[in-house]
Amino acid sequence: MRNALALAVGLIFGLGLCLSGMYEPTKVTGFLDLAGAWDPSLAFVIGGAIAVAAPAFALARRRRAAWLGGEIDLPKTTAIDAPLALGALIFSVGWGLAGVCPAPGVVDVGFLSPSAMIFVAAMAIGMLVSRVADLRLRGARIATQDA
Amino acid sequence: MTIDWAHFTPFSALAGGAMIGAAAALLILGAGRILGAAGILGGALDGRDGEAAWRWSLVAGLAAAPSLAYGLWGAAAPVFTASWPVLVASGLLVGFGARLGSGCTSGHGVCGLARLSPRSFAATGIFMATAFVTVFVARHVLA
Numbered sequence: 381m382r383n384a385l386a387l388a389v390g391l392i393f394g395l396g397l398c399l400s401g402m403y404e405p406t407k408v409t410g411f412l413d414l415a416g417a418w419d420p421s422l423a424f425v426i427g428g429a430i431a432v433a434a435p436a437f438a439l440a441r442r443r444r445a446a447w448l449g450g451e452i453d454l455p456k457t458t459a460i461d462a463p464l465a466l467g468a469l470i471f472s473v474g475w476g477l478a479g480v481c482p483a484p485g486v487v488d489v490g491f492l493s494p495s496a497m498i499f500v501a502a503m504a505i506g507m508l509v510s511r512v513a514d515l516r517l518r519g520a521r522i523a524t525q526d527a
Numbered sequence: 528m529t530i531d532w533a534h535f536t537p538f539s540a541l542a543g544g545a546m547i548g549a550a551a552a553l554l555i556l557g558a559g560r561i562l563g564a565a566g567i568l569g570g571a572l573d574g575r576d577g578e579a580a581w582r583w584s585l586v587a588g589l590a591a592a593p594s595l596a597y598g599l600w601g602a603a604a605p606v607f608t609a610s611w612p613v614l615v616a617s618g619l620l621v622g623f624g625a626r627l628g629s630g631c632t633s634g635h636g637v638c639g640l641a642r643l644s645p646r647s648f649a650a651t652g653i654f655m656a657t658a659f660v661t662v663f664v665a666r667h668v669l670a
Binding site for chain 2: 382387389391393396397405406412421422427431437439446450453454455457458465467474478480485489502505506507508509
């Protein structure tokens, strides 16, 4: 049941990316290029998404369980720390370079675009490397605490 | 600043955005999870916390959406202008950075802002500013 819901969520998310034009790298860089001919569309995509999602999150905060059961897992971390800032910085250099972020990358693989397949394969490697780097950092921190 | 009126599509952008918001609403209320593409894909690849199945299902939905979009309104295939080496570098940076920073455009930019998380406001501010600078340098300084 949970997998069926997730599949539907992925489909709606993907259709939204297709309809909004966000799956097009040139549409994204058109928004990010403030000094060129600027296409403000992306701001409307984010605005529309937030307008619909915000009431749902407000409701989720007051509910104890999800419709399908189980807890509602809202992020508990609040620290604005170095990994957050550095990660956002690294992420967006890549985002600006090709105009693709994770979800549109997967959608573009669905269009059977060879460029998207290269991007997503590299992104998966980047994610796995980050996981290893994260474990090492944590390991180092625990080792320091032990010493 | 000049507005690119020829490519500006406010109505489909708003409608598509509303669908993305609806997807986030369905996932948080239905399954109690945040719709963050980087976390979902990274968690699926990692596969150690017993949540890989729903994550892969969601990724499958994302990848299946273009077939539906093509059938419904003839959505055209995306046009990539970046060369293959740039795509590899970009993918590595996006994957590594999004995991290190605990989120991407959907996790921080949509869900985080929608739930008024100060952490996500900080991350979104940093990644928007950096992306503007990156595109400026790539298009108007180096090119």
